[in-house]
Amino acid sequence: VGDVLRVIDFGRVSPLRSQTLWHAMAYEVGAGAPVTLSFARPSAPYVCLGYLTGAAEVDHDYCRAHDLPVYRRMVGGGPVYLDDRQLFFQIALPVSVLSSSRPAALRAMLEPAVAAFRAAGIDAGFDDGEICVGDRKICGHGAGQIEDAVVVCGNLIEAFDHERATRVLALPDPAHRSQTLRLMRRYVTATPGDPQTFMSALADAYASALGLRAIPSEISAAELERTADLDRRFGAARWLSGPRRPNQSISQHRQVKVRAGIWTLAAWAPGGARLVASVVKGLVERVTLTAPDLSGQARQAERALAGIRFAAVADVLSRFGASGRELAAVLAGVGGRL
Amino acid sequence: MTGSGHREISGFAVALDRGYQTATHMWVKLTGPGRVTIGLDPLGIETSGTLAQLALPDVGTELTAGRPFGQLEAVKFVGPLTSPVSGTVLAVNKSVVADPALAERDPFGQGWLIEAELSEPADLDALLTDPLQIATWYAARIEEYRLSGAIAR
16 A cells, blocks of 8 residues: 555535545545545535435435535445535545455544544544444444445534434424434534544544555546546436335335434335334334324334334234234334444 | 255355355356356355445346446445356346345345346356365355454354
């Protein structure tokens, strides 16, 4: 990998460029450019989909009405809301230098970020693979292999608009949106670290972890050319639509991951029964059941479901009439794998 | 799962009735003249982490040996699924796309990824197919991954 860590601060850039610049950098690192750490801050709010996220997970009508562009990145994770109060970092390095284990590689590339948060006065640590303070997520991360490079991304969240981060999601059930917002407020938080201190500490931490010398740098001509190509690709409707997912049109449930181990779920059965639940560390935290044929039994079912392991929900539901059995069938294929 | 034609090696079941591309952990099983099923072996799955999403190509897509034919996401890390052969996609396992855990539960059976018609049958010659060599390679790879910390079990 040579002996240099290029450090590029793109500064405040357009929403599109806040994605395409570092993707271009990753392609060039895969082609032999030095390991590169970059920073960017979007000049305006927008929404970004993970590489394999269904485009239907975002409320495009809302985004259009509020001038929020939607782009698709080439790293993992779900749909996220980004704005200028989030400073993003990206480290790109050859795939050959990383562990064969993706979890191990990811952890190794996030550890310098934890060190940088701590250097910026934030008591960060790992919780279930997420960078957290206590049990609250403070950094949204994702990773991907782009040709022969791996890029790992994250952010310093100086302030977080929980309402908007929830509102941009396509959540047809208001109770589901409400549960998601509640958990988002509880489990995702901003941190007041100084951006300059964080950036400097992050460069030092990656340089130290990789045995490289951090050198402030500029984007190359080849990367700029690649960026222009990616501007066109990322701006195309075909790219935004992403890979086709099976049964998208007939899906009977919707899951939203708030952070690792924390998620919400809405499920609807053909007969009209609906269930909204929040799940914390594998246990059903809250549940709302609407089932016309259950009348008074719906509250009884809610009580039976609260606090149990999510894996047992289908079994319990199946004891509550036809609606319960229909919801149980819908939930049979649902898990906490997001 | 350990079934007929499978052998357990250091805690991992490995099927000995097919070929392996050792660099990518993709398996290839000949199911008819010029026709193969392709999947990811248990070590490939173990080193990916818990599978969250799979994206596989449409039927009719051309495959090129050594090039990505799909994507896999685990632990918010997206990476390519590399084709071990050249050919054309005949079928896609929609069940595994809908439930990627199927590949973890039954990697050599119901967790198959795609079926393909070979355009370069000689691609099969590059695979590891001798049962003894497969077992030796698997044992060595498990040891290597354990020593490097890539797998914990």
